[in-house]
Amino acid sequence: MEQALLADVIAPRFSDVLVARDVLARHLPPTPMWSYPALDAELGATVHIKHENVQPVGAFKVRGGLALLAGLSPDQRARGLVTYSTGNHAQSIAYACAAFDATCTVVMPSAVSAEKVRAVRALGGEVVPHGPDMAAAQRHAEQLAGRTGGLLVSPGDTPALIAGVGTAYLELFEARPDLDALLVPVGSGTGAAAAVLVAAELAPRCQVIAVQSQAAPAAHDSWRLGSCVERSNRTAAEGLATGRGFALPQQIMRSGLADFLLVSDAQIAQAQRLLATHAHTLAESAGAAGLAAVLARPDRFAGQRLAVVCTGGNASAAEIAALGSTAEGDWGGNVGDGRAASSGAGAREHDSDLDHVRGGEGIRAARGR
Numbered sequence: 001m002e003q004a005l006l007a008d009v010i011a012p013r014f015s016d017v018l019v020a021r022d023v024l025a026r027h028l029p030p031t032p033m034w035s036y037p038a039l040d041a042e043l044g045a046t047v048h049i050k051h052e053n054v055q056p057v058g059a060f061k062v063r064g065g066l067a068l069l070a071g072l073s074p075d076q077r078a079r080g081l082v083t084y085s086t087g088n089h090a091q092s093i094a095y096a097c098a099a100f101d102a103t104c105t106v107v108m109p110s111a112v113s114a115e116k117v118r119a120v121r122a123l124g125g126e127v128v129p130h131g132p133d134m135a136a137a138q139r140h141a142e143q144l145a146g147r148t149g150g151l152l153v154s155p156g157d158t159p160a161l162i163a164g165v166g167t168a169y170l171e172l173f174e175a176r177p178d179l180d181a182l183l184v185p186v187g188s189g190t191g192a193a194a195a196v197l198v199a200a201e202l203a204p205r206c207q208v209i210a211v212q213s214q215a216a217p218a219a220h221d222s223w224r225l226g227s228c229v230e231r232s233n234r235t236a237a238e239g240l241a242t243g244r245g246f247a248l249p250q251q252i253m254r255s256g257l258a259d260f261l262l263v264s265d266a267q268i269a270q271a272q273r274l275l276a277t278h279a280h281t282l283a284e285s286a287g288a289a290g291l292a293a294v295l296a297r298p299d300r301f302a303g304q305r306l307a308v309v310c311t312g313g314n315a316s317a318a319e320i321a322a323l324g325s326t327a328e329g330d331w332g333g334n335v336g337d338g339r340a341a342s343s344g345a346g347a348r349e350h351d352s353d354l355d356h357v358r359g360g361e362g363i364r365a366a367r368g369r
């Protein structure tokens with residue numbers, strides 16, 4: 001259904017991102033980007049962390065929500081918004097609706113963290129828990145919007161969301177136009193699509209690299225295959241937990257993404273711990289996926305100037321508790337051990353990436369939790 005609707009959707013352009021920046025300037029300050037000598041030493045690369053975890057809802061998505069609401073007519077806002085989400089898109093829309101005096105209803109898969117449900121409700125959003133996954137939540141949201149006349153917002157195929165999150169990449173590339181590569185965690189792909197749009201104008205020699213969990217590879221496989229596909233979704237990283245490709249971000253990613261890497265949930269957990277110990281940063285799983293790709297492929301990124309977007313900091317209580325664990329293969333603060341473990345896993349994953357291109361079944365590799 002969304003594929004059909006997309007015929008009416010106009011892909012955002014760089015100029016839309018510039019307009020979004022003017023809008024957002026009234027609502028959000030720019031986020032910081034720091035590098036950490038201890039982290040650089042561990043990774044053997046210069047790594048700039050773009051801190052979207054410090055946004056008022058704890059994730060980059062808020063930029064998209066505000067840009068969307070700012071562009072709606074009073075009539076559209078009065079209808080109220082209906083959307084579906086595993087958490088941060090929901091908080092973004094709820095935050096923006098509160099700022100623009102609109103109502104919102106968010107259908108969330110029943111298993112999402114209690115913290116995220118609580119946060120959406122605290123922002124004034126109505127949460128409807130429904131179904132085991134995003135596909136079920138989407139169907140329910142479509143029915144709700146049909147019944148109530150609310151404006152249905154796709155978390156992926158909505159141009160204003162991409163233009164809004166693109167403002168993070170304006171900040172990033174204006175500060176560091178000289179990067180070798182930028183690593184962006186992907187669920188639906190709005191962030192990576194926006195990064196592609198902005199990099200093309202401000203940093204054309206920087207490779208934009210998308211990263212997804214191998215336990216939910218729908219966006220990765222859609223990009224490699226050149227058309228949107230559905231895949232099983234078994235990742236613990238809520239922000240990356242989508243079961244299908246989204247046409248609009250895929251279209252933009254195809255125009256300029258340099259590569260799309262998969263990481264395991266265990267590698268994401270390692271990266272979360274590394275951010276905590278070496279960058280005093282609390283990242284949720286999805287927010288650590290970009291760094292996980294660097295950890296998993298030390299040879300590929302050695303000596304490079306990198307930026308990694310810490311897309312979100314909304315770690316659940318269970319994720320925070322797991323930061324203290326040092327199970328085998330986890331980041332133990334020991335360079336040698338950590339490198340050896342991640343290097344081996346990286347090599348295995350590279351082969352798995354190729355399996356996907358060949359239409360392989362999907363990765364059955366270990367999941368962290």
Ligand SMILES: Cc1ncc(COP(=O)(O)O)c(C=O)c1O
Pocket residue numbers: 059061087088089185186187188189190191192238239240284286287311312313
């Ligand atoms: C923290 C975090 N990182 C990354 C993503 C993926 O973003 P996108 O859906 O734009 O690919 C999300 C999505 O909700 C998220 O919440």
